[in-house]
Amino acid sequence: MLANLEEIGEWFAELLTDAAFPRNTKVRIMSNSHQMEGIVKSCKFEERLGFIVTVKLSPKSRWSERWFTPKHLLRLWGGAETKVSPLKAASGY
Numbered sequence: 001m002l003a004n005l006e007e008i009g010e011w012f013a014e015l016l017t018d019a020a021f022p023r024n025t026k027v028r029i030m031s032n033s034h035q036m037e038g039i040v041k042s043c044k045f046e047e048r049l050g051f052i053v054t055v056k057l058s059p060k061s062r063w064s065e066r067w068f069t070p071k072h073l074l075r076l077w078g079g080a081e082t083k084v085s086p087l088k089a090a091s092g093y
Contacts (some may be wrong), residue, residue: 002017002018003014003020003053004017005029006052009063010057010063010064010091011056011057011062011068012038012053012055012057013036013038013055014017014052014053014055015052015053015055016051016053017050019051021040021051021053022040022043023040024039024040024068025039025040026038027043027053027055029055034067035065036057036062037057039055039058040054046089052076068075068086070088
């Protein structure tokens, strides 16, 4: 089944799918160069989007940028240079 990777961390992944997954289902997330295994912790239906499936990755399958980096990975840095704009300014509304 195809899924869109929405969010990833060292110990979890959130996927957007067209189908529901029961809690505690074992899943395998595969890319061209790596695979991770885990267990479904939650599955929530979001109207207009589909099912948001949260997967707890197994200790031997934890995520690392060395193994797999999504093309759309957004890196955030903190520090003195970080600027936050109010929603109105950031969105243009």
